[in-house]
């Protein structure tokens with residue numbers, strides 16, 4: 001079990017992590033999510049004793065990492081797959097690590113087999129692909145057969161097969177009763193791999209909840225409805241009928257309508273009563289990726305300032321023939337009960353996320369201030 005209490009880390013005037021309190025349980029995969037610069041790696045480094053907290057504590061099985069007896073046998077980590085001597089073979093790299101930690105040499109071939117690198121064990125790692133490097137990093141993490149495992153972005157750069165392999169490995173390690181803590185940006189991947197999620201933004205805790213609760217609370221059901229292409233009047237009649245019945249109706253880029261707040265049979269009845277023909281009426285669920293993006297949108301440090309096409313002298317593409325030009329905002333002829341929309345919150349506000357969200361706590365009146373909006377230029381790494 002990993003336990004962080006009031007964990008805080010400042011680099012000069014920059015607060016990378018502020019007052020984080022959470023626990024990571026054994027027997028589960030716990031996903032650690034947050035946008036770029038949210039503080040995930042900093043937190044992991046503090047867990048592993050590589051960085052000293054400015055305040056608060058973090059322990060593994062009740063001990064700070066540096067006080068763990070025989071730490072490499074208890075905790076394994078993959079923080080940076082490039083952290084290896086490229087001139088050494090995969091086997092020599094692992095052998096070296098094993099010797100430093102008093103791990104028997106025979107374990108090296110075992111872990112090479114676990115990660116599927118047995119056939120290239122004698123090759124120098126500088127010639128390895130990104131995926132092979134990640135596998136070697138995992139082998140190093142598994143070397144001491146530890147009960148606690150930390151992986152920082154383990155699927156970075158992996159192909160779909162590699163991603164599936166990592167997913168299965170994580171699940172297997174957790175099923176063996178180990179504590180598995182995995183950072184990622186990829187909500188969709190974590191939704192399939194993790195049992196529990198810890199989400200941070202700008203160094204502060206945003207959510208700490210089981211994945212199934214995240215799914216239940218953040219996936220909004222909606223219907224897609226489509227009237228015959230080009231028949232604008234039919235479309236407007238239907239929008240009026242739907243909003244009049246309390247639905248939130250938003251145009252989709254392809255000319256369909258996204259309808260929230262009404263069951264499919266009711267939409268069908270309203271279309272019939274208003275004399276509208278339908279080309280499509282289908283049930284949908286908002287993706288978790290979308291829910292995660294909404295949750296963290298107020299905590300993103302690095303955001304593009306312009307359309308990526310600007311500067312190329314190109315205008316946005318014209319609508320495809322047959323599609324109906326659509327306004328960007330929801331239709332609102334009639335008042336309707338909109339679902340709760342998370343918004344960027346000032347520090348100290350409770351995040352209105354529809355999840356079992358954690359109140360964002362205001363940092364002390366004086367700096368450190370983890371909510372600085374400008375990207376940091378202080379990264380000393």
Ligand SMILES: Nc1ncnc2c1ncn2[C@@H]1O[C@H](COP(=O)(O)OP(=O)(O)OP(=O)(O)O)[C@@H](O)[C@H]1O
Nearest residue numbers: 011016036037038039040041042376378379380381
């Ligand atoms: N050694 C350091 N010196 C100064 N600033 C640092 C240092 N390490 C991290 N930071 C800053 O702390 C913040 C958190 O960084 P961190 O790498 O922990 O985020 P992250 O969530 O892991 O980001 P990413 O997903 O991009 O890897 C960033 O603003 C970063 O620039």
